[in-house]
Amino acid sequence: xxxxxxxxxxxxxxxxxxxxxxxxxxxxxxxxxxxxxxxxxxxxxxxxxxxxxxxxxxxxxxxxxxxxxxxxxxxxxxxxxxxxxxxxxxxxxxxxxxxxxxxxxxxxxxxxxxxxxxxxxxxxxxxxxxxxxxxxxxxxxxxxxxxxxxxxxxxxxxxxxxxxxxxxxxxxxxxxxxxxxxxxxxxxxxxxxxxxxxxxxxxxxxxxxxxxxxxxxxxxxxxxxxxxxxxxxxxxxxxxxxxxxxxxxxxxxxxxxxxxxxxxxxxxxxxxxxxxxxxxxxxxxxxxxxxxxxxxxxxxxxxxxxxxxxxxxxxxxxxxxxxxxxxxxxxxxxxxxxxxxxxxxxxxxxxxxxxxxxxxxxxxxxxxxxxxxxxxxxxxxxxxxxxxxxxxxxxxxxxxxxxxxxxxxxxxxxxxxxxxxxxxxxxxxxxxxxxxxxxxxxxxxxxxxxxxxxxxxx
Amino acid sequence: xxxxxxxxxxxxxxxxxxxxxxxxxxxxxxxxxxxxxxxxxxxxxxxxxxxxxxxxxxxxxxxxxxxxxxxxxxxxxxxxxxxxxxxxxxxxxxxxxxxxxxxxxxxxxxxxxxxxxxxxxxxxxxxxxxxxxxxxxxxxxxxxxxxxxxxxxxxxxxxxxxxxxxxxxxxxxxxxxxxxxxxxxxxxxxxxxxxxxxxxxxxxxxxxxxxxxxxxxxxxxxxxxxxxxxxxxxxxxxxxxxxxxxxxxxxxxxxxxxx
Numbered sequence: 001x002x003x004x005x006x007x008x009x010x011x012x013x014x015x016x017x018x019x020x021x022x023x024x025x026x027x028x029x030x031x032x033x034x035x036x037x038x039x040x041x042x043x044x045x046x047x048x049x050x051x052x053x054x055x056x057x058x059x060x061x062x063x064x065x066x067x068x069x070x071x072x073x074x075x076x077x078x079x080x081x082x083x084x085x086x087x088x089x090x091x092x093x094x095x096x097x098x099x100x101x102x103x104x105x106x107x108x109x110x111x112x113x114x115x116x117x118x119x120x121x122x123x124x125x126x127x128x129x130x131x132x133x134x135x136x137x138x139x140x141x142x143x144x145x146x147x148x149x150x151x152x153x154x155x156x157x158x159x160x161x162x163x164x165x166x167x168x169x170x171x172x173x174x175x176x177x178x179x180x181x182x183x184x185x186x187x188x189x190x191x192x193x194x195x196x197x198x199x200x201x202x203x204x205x206x207x208x209x210x211x212x213x214x215x216x217x218x219x220x221x222x223x224x225x226x227x228x229x230x231x232x233x234x235x236x237x238x239x240x241x242x243x244x245x246x247x248x249x250x251x252x253x254x255x256x257x258x259x260x261x262x263x264x265x266x267x268x269x270x271x272x273x274x275x276x277x278x279x280x281x282x283x284x285x286x287x288x289x290x291x292x293x294x295x296x297x298x299x300x301x302x303x304x305x306x307x308x309x310x311x312x313x314x315x316x317x318x319x320x321x322x323x324x325x326x327x328x329x330x331x332x333x334x335x336x337x338x339x340x341x342x343x344x345x346x347x348x349x350x351x352x353x354x355x356x357x358x359x360x361x362x363x364x365x366x367x368x369x370x371x372x373x374x375x376x377x378x379x380x381x382x383x384x385x386x387x388x389x390x391x392x393x394x395x396x397x398x399x400x401x402x403x404x405x406x407x408x409x410x411x412x413x414x415x416x417x418x419x420x421x422x423x424x425x426x427x428x429x430x431x432x433x434x435x436x437x438x439x440x441x442x443x444x445x446x447x448x449x450x451x452x453x454x455x456x457x458x
Numbered sequence: 459x460x461x462x463x464x465x466x467x468x469x470x471x472x473x474x475x476x477x478x479x480x481x482x483x484x485x486x487x488x489x490x491x492x493x494x495x496x497x498x499x500x501x502x503x504x505x506x507x508x509x510x511x512x513x514x515x516x517x518x519x520x521x522x523x524x525x526x527x528x529x530x531x532x533x534x535x536x537x538x539x540x541x542x543x544x545x546x547x548x549x550x551x552x553x554x555x556x557x558x559x560x561x562x563x564x565x566x567x568x569x570x571x572x573x574x575x576x577x578x579x580x581x582x583x584x585x586x587x588x589x590x591x592x593x594x595x596x597x598x599x600x601x602x603x604x605x606x607x608x609x610x611x612x613x614x615x616x617x618x619x620x621x622x623x624x625x626x627x628x629x630x631x632x633x634x635x636x637x638x639x640x641x642x643x644x645x646x647x648x649x650x651x652x653x654x655x656x657x658x659x660x661x662x663x664x665x666x667x668x669x670x671x672x673x674x675x676x677x678x679x680x681x682x683x684x685x686x687x688x689x690x691x692x693x694x695x696x697x698x699x700x701x702x703x704x705x706x707x708x709x710x711x712x713x714x715x716x717x
Binding site for chain 2: 032333398
């Protein structure tokens with residue numbers, strides 16, 4: 001269907017919904033690279049005005065990628081909750097924005113609407129929201145998950161401890177883990193990107209993590225971020241798998257490029273559940289996403305990168321994940337060019353993910369060829385803390401020596417906790433106090449060189 | 459007031475530093491990273507940033523090529539400058555309009571078995587420091603095999619796939635490109651070499667083999683040259699490159715593409 005908007009006698013036309021969505025997107029390099037962005041500032045705002053007047057019902061009758069052609073579209077349409085949607089079915093996109101910011105939209109009400117909102121509705125409303133809107137609305141949403149601790153409670157701010165090593169050296173990995181634990185990091189997960197996807201190497205890392213966590217009775221979970229087929233194979237071999245990881249995207253073709261589909265994810269989810277390794281809950285999946293992943297594999301189908309990203313969240317929420325994070329600055333400057341674009345994308349991803357009911361975290365990061373530096377990350381860190389982000393990464397000194405990019409350090413997480421009065425997950429906080437790492441106020445206590453954690457056999 | 463050595467607190471696990479190059483046991487002042495470590499991090503980032511924006515030193519590269527006594531030509535991609543290069547990878551994969559006549563002048567319209575390219579990629583620093591030294595090792599080995607080698611194409615603002623355009627122009631069996639890799643904080647000068655059998659437009663990265671991390675602190679020039687020439691010979695013998703060749707030759711997988 002064609003959409004039109006008139007500004008001072010100039011009629012802007014948009015040939016279909018995906019074009020309207022793309023043209024309404026705040027500018028980013030990836031949409032320019034894909035050739036889907038608006039041609040002028042005026043056209044962009046005209047598209048946003050047109051989008052604001054669009055009834056939400058439109059998204060149920062017109063899809064951005066055909067139903068017959070794409071299993072992610074089928075998932076979105078088939079799992080839409082019409083009963084919950086009936087409360088907001090008369091809304092336009094603009095009304096949804098105003099309502100989200102109103103006092104009527106409370107945490108409880110928002111939680112009830114998660115399945116009423118499709119990823120395209122979430123993406124559309126985010127496109128007409130300012131950064132402060134994305135923060136205020138997301139702040140009201142609370143998505144809580146449990147495995148061996150509780151992540152996502154208000155007033156809490158967690159980290160994934162990311163102790164990567166270029167050759168998967170076990171002692172090298174363990175050294176970074178100890179460093180992270182001493183800096184109160186690792187409550188979301190201790191998660192390692194393996195240098196190779198060799199099942200034997202992944203198995204060794206899993207065993208080391210399992211021993212470290214159980215010996216020290218750490219209320220957290222481990223994950224080795226290998227391909228889901230590798231993890232499935234290791235589960236069959238009896239490996240101690242806590243969280244099952246996979247990178248996912250928002251189109252069927254993107255997921256084909258990742259070597260997965262929905263039924264494979266279902267199989268992996270069931271295998272993870274069957275291990276029953278969670279003590280407080282069984283949210284056993286960990287997903288990573290990122291704007292630009294579809295375009296980079298040539299599978300965006302003419303859809304703008306932020307809408308593709310939101311569609312990936314439909315895939316994620318199907319499997320009740322413990323953690324989802326957008327690797328926002330990782331994919332490169334051809335998708336998000338500078339600190340401004342990375343910041344905007346992070347706020348959009350966090351807002352859309354939370355609105356759709358996901359436990360969103362953020363890899364606040366950049367590569368060396370992006371126009372960004374640590375100051376941009378400091379700013380974004382604080383914004384994410386205020387917005388109520390569930391977790392960020394904790395990398396020694398913010399420098400990932402295996403993946404060669406800069407994320408956030410253990411110190412960075414402490415900066416946010418200190419500046420905003422946030423605390424780690426409650427079970428993990430109790431453990432940190434017991435270990436003499438933090439005091440009752442959450443302040444770091446100087447540790448002695450014969451602290452039990454330092455006696456780990458190296 | 460405290461003693462000058464006592465403001466920032468050291469971590470009592472500095473002995474763990476011997477197990478990893480990760481930035482562990484940084485110490486803290488309050489919850490913040492001490493100033494010395496902060497500035498060292500900034501300097502590492504400065505090296506990486508400067509590597510991205512450094513230009514190929516064409517005069518020095520030309521002198522190096524003259525010294526190697528091998529013909530060469532200067533080319534440019536369709537990306538006009540760094541800013542455009544970073545945002546439009548597609549333009550970095552295509553030669554500018556005048557590129558083909560330049561190659562014709564340099565080659566006299568002949569065809570070759572092997573096409574050799576040097577491109578800045580994401581680190582002209584790597585190319586300026588290491589490309590001539592690496593060619594110094596590779597060229598004699600290649601000439602000993604009897605394969606004909608094209609004039610070396612020195613390409614500004616180029617990405618890996620631009621070697622498909624030059625290679626297909628020379629009707630080469632195989633194209634190799636020496637290219638600056640994405641700089642890491644500890645490796646602003648890492649050179650990568652990509653090998654593509656039957657270079658032509660539309661080849662994907664899965665169809666290439668890569669020898670990565672070539673620099674004095676990583677893979678040495680001579681070890682890299684042995685690996686590269688071995689892969690070239692095997693690729694031409696088996697008429698493949700990429701994942702299929704890797705599986706047959708059991709060479710470790712590439713550490714990451716330049717883009």
